[in-house]
Amino acid sequence: MAFQDFDQITERRKTENARKFKKRILIAVVAVILLIGIIVGAIFIVNKLKTHEATKKDSKPASPPPKRPDSDNNSTDDKPSTSSKLVEQMCGSTDYKDKCKEVFSKKKDPISKPREVIKAIISGASDEAKSAFSKASEVSFDKEEEKKAFEDCKTLFDDAKEELEQSVYQVGNTTSSGKMRIGLLNSWLSAVISYGQTCIDGFPDGDGKSKITKTLEATKELTSNSLAMISLLSEVPGSKSSSGSSRRLLAQDKNGFPSWLTYDERRVLKKNDEMPTPNVTVAKDGSGNYQSISQALSAMPEKYEGRYIIYVKEGVYNESVTVTKKMPNVTIYGDGSQKSIITGNKNSADGVKMFQTASFVALGEGLIAKSMGFRNTAGRDKQQAVAARVLADRAVFLNCRFEGYQSTLFVQAHRQFYKSSVVSGTIDFIFGDAAAIFQNCLIYIRKPQENHSNTVTAQGRTDKRETTGIVLHKCQILPEKEFESEKSQFKSYLGRPWKEYSRTIVMESTIEDVIDQQGWYEMDGDFGKKTLFYGEYNNNGDSSKTDNRVTWPGFKVLNKDEAMQFTVGPFLKGNAWLKNNNGVPVRFGLFDN
Numbered sequence: 001m002a003f004q005d006f007d008q009i010t011e012r013r014k015t016e017n018a019r020k021f022k023k024r025i026l027i028a029v030v031a032v033i034l035l036i037g038i039i040v041g042a043i044f045i046v047n048k049l050k051t052h053e054a055t056k057k058d059s060k061p062a063s064p065p066p067k068r069p070d071s072d073n074n075s076t077d078d079k080p081s082t083s084s085k086l087v088e089q090m091c092g093s094t095d096y097k098d099k100c101k102e103v104f105s106k107k108k109d110p111i112s113k114p115r116e117v118i119k120a121i122i123s124g125a126s127d128e129a130k131s132a133f134s135k136a137s138e139v140s141f142d143k144e145e146e147k148k149a150f151e152d153c154k155t156l157f158d159d160a161k162e163e164l165e166q167s168v169y170q171v172g173n174t175t176s177s178g179k180m181r182i183g184l185l186n187s188w189l190s191a192v193i194s195y196g197q198t199c200i201d202g203f204p205d206g207d208g209k210s211k212i213t214k215t216l217e218a219t220k221e222l223t224s225n226s227l228a229m230i231s232l233l234s235e236v237p238g239s240k241s242s243s244g245s246s247r248r249l250l251a252q253d254k255n256g257f258p259s260w261l262t263y264d265e266r267r268v269l270k271k272n273d274e275m276p277t278p279n280v281t282v283a284k285d286g287s288g289n290y291q292s293i294s295q296a297l298s299a300m301p302e303k304y305e306g307r308y309i310i311y312v313k314e315g316v317y318n319e320s321v322t323v324t325k326k327m328p329n330v331t332i333y334g335d336g337s338q339k340s341i342i343t344g345n346k347n348s349a350d351g352v353k354m355f356q357t358a359s360f361v362a363l364g365e366g367l368i369a370k371s372m373g374f375r376n377t378a379g380r381d382k383q384q385a386v387a388a389r390v391l392a393d394r395a396v397f398l399n400c401r402f403e404g405y406q407s408t409l410f411v412q413a414h415r416q417f418y419k420s421s422v423v424s425g426t427i428d429f430i431f432g433d434a435a436a437i438f439q440n441c442l443i444y445i446r447k448p449q450e451n452h453s454n455t456v457t458a459q460g461r462t463d464k465r466e467t468t469g470i471v472l473h474k475c476q477i478l479p480e481k482e483f484e485s486e487k488s489q490f491k492s493y494l495g496r497p498w499k500e501y502s503r504t505i506v507m508e509s510t511i512e513d514v515i516d517q518q519g520w521y522e523m524d525g526d527f528g529k530k531t532l533f534y535g536e537y538n539n540n541g542d543s544s545k546t547d548n549r550v551t552w553p554g555f556k557v558l559n560k561d562e563a564m565q566f567t568v569g570p571f572l573k574g575n576a577w578l579k580n581n582n583g584v585p586v587r588f589g590l591f592d593n
């Protein structure tokens, strides 16, 4: 969204168009002057953004910018109403324009506000999701594997439908003067797209996969369209005003939060008085309320206010732990990330689907984990073996440790913040399609299987309108001790494109020489090299020089303003949910200011 190429409409033409259009509206009803303000605002931005990135679509040729009716002088009697023009403008800003217009061709009620247009598109996506689900349910999949994959899809469909409905509700209930909760909508709608992709990925290649892909297409396109429209209403990235607000955030940061730079867990852990009084305590030795974490979770009351706080005493808990969607605002804290540990060894080499291999699964929104360890001990030869799968929106991990080999940490969807934590692994060990920021984290590369190379990240954005990405901010990327002496026999990279629009940023971090000078690695030939977005900003360390980096069109050395867009404030809309969040220290802007 932020930095792709703009089309070649000249500034003059843009402003001229905008002026003409503005004039027309001003002639219209005086009573809706406030609404006009909104519309004009949207249209200005439409003009700015409407064709950007269109050139990058490879499946469809870039379509020309929609012709504005009032630029044709021959339109007389048959003047389109303001509403249809608004629809045309807004649909013009999307990637699936025909699909967009189709939604409105069935509608009779007049539409006068951008918000109503957006609501109609999201409702359309919601309807498509419902019909896709019933269509998919009627497909008889031949293979056992496909049947199993479809079982997983059911949960994903439910989540997608629910989040689309919530989005419709959110947009519908925004007062005309109030702002839409853009951060939340972006998070939900991007998640809907990744649910669809996760469903598709569960299928083996073949007929079943093609069918399910086709069935989900309309939902994906309309969801993408709604993200495109919402982006019109939010700040234009990189503009002066946005760096101004980031600066304000930084000032707040200095007053309100310690900028916490130490990797030393012990200092923090000693201050155990910082930990809140738990509602329940889990202890292996029977000295708490429960002996397993799952028991403590299932004993939670169905309804509660505030946080539900679980204290996990020192011990290795060999159990599959799931914080379900019905368990929002859980805090789970331990005695230290190498003391209170959730472990497991499920893996895809033994036939478990990647999706199901996680030792710890976080679905409930607002999860905070502190001083906990998460492991998958399957080992380096067992292919994908996830330690933690995180889907929870507004999830926070502080002083935690994620240990595994391939696919250690699945940042599946929504917004996530990792602070002063450790992640270790070999291949694609931080992967997924969330908007995830890792701040002051230690990223340990381990020894891979023979003849394999390591990749720290594999971000999975499938649509360029998704507001997702993996950001390593003020992190240190280094080999784990045991790998140090052998590191030169293997190659390691910062990331590779799991999906076409993969987006990963490494900034203000230390990149040690374990990382190859080329920096990034291909997934499958030229796949994604033009559409991905890999950015680096102001890193240090032996492998931080960008001279010998890949020359893919999608790789970019960022400037400061661009880097700013990937800090907690703008990227996670973190000022709305990470401020005063239970003592979690957060840097909202860049460190080096």
Ligand SMILES: *[C@@H]1O[C@H](CO)[C@@H](O)[C@H](O)[C@H]1NC(C)=O
Residues within 6 Å of the ligand: 168, 169, 170, 172, 173
């Ligand atoms: C807005 O919220 C109210 C309940 O507070 C609900 O009844 C109504 O359906 C919502 N409107 C929309 C458009 O979702």
Ligand SMILES: *[C@@H]1O[C@H](CO)[C@@H](O)[C@H](O)[C@H]1NC(C)=O
Residues within 6 Å of the ligand: 277, 278, 279, 301, 304, 305, 306, 307, 308, 309
């Ligand atoms: C958890 O504990 C807090 C105080 O420590 C209390 O206010 C809250 O009601 C408890 N919640 C539940 C669900 O028991």
Ligand SMILES: *[C@@H]1O[C@H](CO)[C@@H](O)[C@H](O)[C@H]1NC(C)=O
Residues within 6 Å of the ligand: 318, 343, 344, 345
């Ligand atoms: C954990 O339990 C699984 C099976 O339930 C077992 O295979 C594994 O060895 C156990 N791991 C540890 C560390 O005890």
Ligand SMILES: *[C@@H]1O[C@H](CO)[C@@H](O)[C@H](O)[C@H]1NC(C)=O
Residues within 6 Å of the ligand: 304, 305, 306, 328, 329, 366
């Ligand atoms: C979780 O906590 C947040 C912040 O305190 C609150 O706004 C939200 O309503 C809570 N969620 C639920 C489902 O209770």
Ligand SMILES: *[C@@H]1O[C@H](CO)[C@@H](O)[C@H](O)[C@H]1NC(C)=O
Residues within 6 Å of the ligand: 450, 451
């Ligand atoms: C690794 O590569 C070498 C050279 O190509 C080959 O001889 C060896 O068998 C490979 N090892 C494995 C485990 O595939």
